[in-house]
Amino acid sequence: MPFKLDANGNIVTQEIGGQKLPVFVHPDGKEAPFDADSTISTIGRLNGEAKSHRERAEAAEGQLKGFAGITDPAAALKALSLVKNLDEKNLIAAGDRDKAVTEAVKSVEEKYAPIVKERDDLQGQLNNHLIGGVFSGSKFIAENFAAGGPAGVEIARALFANKFKVENGKLVAKGPDGQPIYSRTRHGELADGEEALQILVDSYPHKAHLLKGSGASGGGAQGGGGQGGKRTYTRAQFDALPPAERMTVSQAVGKGEAALTD
Numbered sequence: 001m002p003f004k005l006d007a008n009g010n011i012v013t014q015e016i017g018g019q020k021l022p023v024f025v026h027p028d029g030k031e032a033p034f035d036a037d038s039t040i041s042t043i044g045r046l047n048g049e050a051k052s053h054r055e056r057a058e059a060a061e062g063q064l065k066g067f068a069g070i071t072d073p074a075a076a077l078k079a080l081s082l083v084k085n086l087d088e089k090n091l092i093a094a095g096d097r098d099k100a101v102t103e104a105v106k107s108v109e110e111k112y113a114p115i116v117k118e119r120d121d122l123q124g125q126l127n128n129h130l131i132g133g134v135f136s137g138s139k140f141i142a143e144n145f146a147a148g149g150p151a152g153v154e155i156a157r158a159l160f161a162n163k164f165k166v167e168n169g170k171l172v173a174k175g176p177d178g179q180p181i182y183s184r185t186r187h188g189e190l191a192d193g194e195e196a197l198q199i200l201v202d203s204y205p206h207k208a209h210l211l212k213g214s215g216a217s218g219g220g221a222q223g224g225g226g227q228g229g230k231r232t233y234t235r236a237q238f239d240a241l242p243p244a245e246r247m248t249v250s251q252a253v254g255k256g257e258a259a260l261t262d
Contacts, residue, residue, distance in 0.1 A: 004031055016185070029244040030202075032184035042188030130171050131164045132157065134193035141197070146212050155210070160200050164193070176203065231258045 004012040004023040013020040014033045021033035135141065135157040145152035164173050173181045173196030181199055183191040191199060201207055212231055233241075233249060238260055241249060252258035 003034075025242070026184070029242040030184065031240075031242050035185070035187065038189075039187040046188065130166055131161055134164060134171070134197060135161070138194060138197060140194060140201075144201075144211050146210060156197070156201075159204070159210075160197060163200055164196070173197075173200065175200070232261055233258065234261050 002025055004025050006012050012023045014023050015021075016033050016035070019035070021035055023031050024034045025031050135153045138153070138156070141152045141156050142148075145156065147155055163175070164171060166172070170190075171193055173191060173193065175181050181191045181196045183189050183195055184199075185195075190196075201210065204210065231252070238246060238249060249258055253260060
């Protein structure tokens with residue numbers, strides 16, 4: 001990923017949270033500020049997690065060495081159970097005991113089945129609420145979707161809600177490849193709902209039919225509404241767009257679907 005350079009060959013920076021950060025140009029032409037401190041911190045954390053996973057794996061492998069030669073775990077467990085029953089000199093009673101345990105477990109499961117179902121239903125409702133909040137509270141949908149109000153929210157949710165999951169209590173968005181979507185600005189961190197939604201829309205093959213005006217989307221699409229529903233862009237906003245989006249806006253201007261202002 002190259003840094004963005006101005007006409008004098010200097011690295012272009014963008015102020016984020018009081019810091020001036022260099023701007024990276026991604027392979028797809030998208031531009032995003034690069035926070036080196038955050039990236040280094042994330043890499044250190046991930047290295048620590050990798051070390052912890054490796055140590056646990058090594059410990060597990062050490063424990064498994066004691067079971068070398070056992071090719072059928074189920075048969076081994078059954079044999080241990082028989083030996084235990086032999087020690088107790090109660091083989092016949094053991095069969096009755098196992099039946100009693102099975103019936104007791106079944107009774108408990110039946111008793112608490114409604115509670116388990118209620119818990120699962122509530123968890124499902126909570127997950128739907130978390131996912132629905134991405135769309136109902138989206139500023140991106142409100143400002144950029146051609147269908148305004150609730151209609152835009154319903155369209156976005158119908159198209160992209162299945163890309164969001166709640167895992168370990170956290171909202172995770174996944175791209176068309178099934179992999180988690182990571183932030184373009186908080187490198188190494190998962191994208192939040194709003195940013196993930198913008199990335200999903202930007203990769204949607206029919207996004208031009210979803211969005212106002214030229215169909216520009218993502219973090220660089222900052223043009224406002226103009227007369228007759230046209231999107232208007234100041235010269236500064238146009239210059240700040242990635243190359244691919246500048247081409248799209250230029251084509252829209254040529255068709256009268258957008259306008260440039262000083």
